[in-house]
Amino acid sequence: MSPKKPKIAVDMDEVIADALYKFVSLYNRDYNVPLDLEILPGNEIHHHVPEHANMKWFEYINEKGFFRDLPVIGGSQEVLKALQEKYEVYIVSAALEFRNSLEDKYDWLAENFPFIPWTHIMFCGEKIVNTDIIIDDRIKNFIDFNGRKLLFTSPHNQLITQYERVNTWHEVGIKLL
């Protein structure tokens, strides 16, 4: 038997799935928010929309279909596939927050990451995972995690300095392959 591979937990939204793009598209449709909106470091999308619409994201994200057609974040497919040679790669998403995201996320993964088996997908709330590495854009998921933490850059986390950061999947590949 070959020695066990180290385990990596990889987040979905803003790490392999571009939820932010979908939010901007929907705000553009409903409130003329520009499609090339630049989100200021430290801000969330709802900081950049008309005041009367700044809770609208909650409606969008709870709709069936929101998570089904998110663009894939560049390089994630190729790098995750390469990482599987050296690591057990788990997708770990806090999907339980949104009931209607469950099937959409399952189907999205089946379409875009067919090389990840069901045994390596986890939909959770708190990320109480026992892996060696975690790649995530939300530092709340790092609090009780004992392994190596890689903060995947997203506008909302750009002002955070105390964690090892990866800006792109190319950088993840350089660090881990």
Next chain:
Amino acid sequence: MSPKKPKIAVDMDEVIADALYKFVSLYNRDYNVPLDLEILPGNEIHHHVPEHANMKWFEYINEKGFFRDLPVIGGSQEVLKALQEKYEVYIVSAALEFRNSLEDKYDWLAENFPFIPWTHIMFCGEKIVNTDIIIDDRIKNFIDFNGRKLLFTSPHNQLITQYERVNTWHEVGIKLL
């Protein structure tokens, strides 16, 4: 801040949800398998059905609705509620094996265990959870788990002797409360 509570991972099927009862009911409907069928120690339900029907469980379990109306296993609601005083109680189910189980399991938990918040529900494949205790009927989920393992009795595991066993939720309460 109060000290952190120990964490418990609790399985769903055959531990808090009576999937076996549903299987027997469906086999009864389709193949006259008796409703009071006694499953021999070490056997699965499909060992007790007509040979031409012994793969039928796979069809049943993949149908929408299978997991939506399972009976609650006796005592699980009361004991889990009591355990929450002393522990962080997480429900951890290998739901990703069956896409159509995701919403059913979510809705079933909301109906029968409304006191478990979404942050404490995990639908996974492999149970790579970082908890202090696990309660499960399948020993495959114990292999990489470092904490205390409680094997919840189900016919299929009755011949297994090397793990600490709990036969009922009353026994879980006596051990952990």
